[in-house]
Amino acid sequence: MTPPLAPPGWSRWLVPPAALSVHLSIGQAYAWSVFKPPLESALGLSGTQSALPFQLGIVMLGLSAAFGGTLVERNGPRWAMTVALCCFSSGFLVAALGAATEQYWLIVFGYGFLGGIGLGIGYISPVSTLIKWFPDRPGMATGIAIMGFGGGALIASPWSSQMLDSFGADPGGIALAFLVHGLTYAVFMTLGVLLVRVPAAAPPAADGSGAPAAPAGPQVSAKQALRTPQFWCLWLVLCMNVTAGIGILEKAAPMITDFFAETSTPVSASAAAGFVALLSAANMAGRIGWSSTSDLIGRKNVYRLYLGVGAVMYLLIAQFGDASKPLFICCALVILSFYGGGFATIPAYLKDLFGTYQVGAIHGRLLTAWSTAGVLGPLIVNWVADSQESAGKSGPGLYGLSLTIMIGLLLVGFAANELVRPVHPRHHHVPDATAPVPAPASAKDSDAAPRRTA
Structure with missing residues (x-):
């Protein structure tokens, strides 16, 4: 087609x-x-x-x-x-x-x-x-x-x-x-x-000259990207960030109810539903806000924010969340904005590392991290809460261990982000100068092994 x-x-x-x-x-x-x-x-x-x-x-x-x-x-x-x-x-x-x-x-x-x-x-x-x-x-x-x-x-x-x-x-x-x-x-x-x-x-260059903008950076095929450490570092980064975010998203209403159930101002069912709506808004706003910020400060720096500050937010909830509703809500909103921002920024991060040649295919392969996190995050939070309840705990005590696990996962993601380096030239795609140039986005041989530089 x-x-x-x-x-x-x-x-x-x-x-x-x-x-x-x-x-x-x-x-x-x-x-x-x-x-x-x-x-x-x-x-x-x-x-x-x-x-x-x-x-x-x-x-x-x-x-x-x-x-x-x-x-x-x-x-x-x-x-x-x-x-x-x-x-x-x-x-x-x-x-x-x-x-x-x-x-x-x-x-x-x-x-x-x-x-x-x-x-x-x-x-x-x-x-x-x-x-x-x-x-x-x-x-x-x-x-x-x-x-x-x-x-x-x-x-x-x-x-x-x-x-x-x-x-x-x-x-x-x-x-x-x-x-x-x-x-x-x-x-x-x-x-x-x-x-x-x-x-x-190619779209016109941003300088207003009218000349086509040349592809910037390396160009790496999807098949070759899987052979780079950069791909697997970003897989870990996305998986850890999504696991932390989806864990709180999936359990949001019962979590805020449990945290304040034993206080003088418990959270009603309607207020818990409103909290879920706020989290969805933060998720949406983070996707455009933080991804646009990454154009200014760089992808690596914005993921340092997602993972490092995200860990701090989880620590604040674990230590002081039941003492203040505004603190609990603000920390959760920041975490969910990072969750959304992580999804929206990862395609641009992939483009910076692997170029535009097959970035859609590379992005597709990376989303297996989402599948993993979609099972892992809710499993951690629900299993820990059930086990803590069986042990006789209640309220914030149901979530202390799972919050600590989330902090550890975010730190693993932070370390993986720090290991990301430019892709080695041996992985770069070198087009055949004598071959006709294919139409944009057709990528006839999308899994063909790229020719390597000496």
Whole structure:
């Protein structure tokens, strides 16, 4: 499938809205918790069972991004967005059938497996295209798009709740809500499919001269990137940062309730829900704010902030969180802003190290760190809380050990970030000067081994 080339005079500022239409849709994944109580009540599920679609979706996100990244680079963003649209929307339709027939395995298969593939392909679909359009501000460009994934829940959560109130929380009502989701997101994501374009040539240089901006830095293939220590250092950095963030995000409402349950001002259920909404806003704001900051202070420095200051925030919660609600909330908001910022900054970090040649495919492979963290973070927090409760502890005592573990993980990520160095020239891709230049983003031989310098 030939990528759609931009005609003369096409504004590059039309590309971020195309990316946002996809990311705002697939960002619904963060609002899955809205469906958990109705499903548990209607189908007689446990809390662990009702979490399966979300967990499988995150696992499939990482796997599909890793295995599909090369195809995204080869076929371009329109192909990728079309695949994401079909998988994500059809996942809701299959889940609707599962709810209507009370076959929970169909909900898991539809939302988790099919929808998860749509999540992964959709997540990476605009990354390399945005970086090609905005070589002067890659952090800001990817932050705008990936901000949508963090903000999708702010739309989906109240919308889903309203539908369940209107349609009912029985199997039929849940099925109808899934059906409306699938059809609406199909229409919304189609806007991105129709709008997206790749540059016919390198975008103009930022100096206003009108000359094309030459690719800066090294150019490394996806296959060769896996052989570099830089890739695996960044894999650790992303995994540790996401594990720390998703651990508090997944347990946010019960955590703040437990921390202040034994005080004179306990947290109500509605206040806990408001706290979750604040965390989602911080997650979204961090994606654009911190990724744009990375264009000014550098990727390595901003990850020092995410990991180092993040560890300090966790320490403050562990030591003084139950003494002050404002302190607890502020620290949690900072942690979640770093969580979102880490997602949005990593494509630009990859571009700095490996170039734009196959950055989408490299990004896809790196997202396996997200799959790992999506299982690891909630497992640590929930398992520790359950074990501490069995030991007779309550309140903040349920989380002391897990918070300490998170601090340790962030320090591991900090050390991995410090080990990142420029990629050795032996890994650089050297194009054949006698071969015809391929069309942008087509990357015909995306996994071909690069020629090495002597």
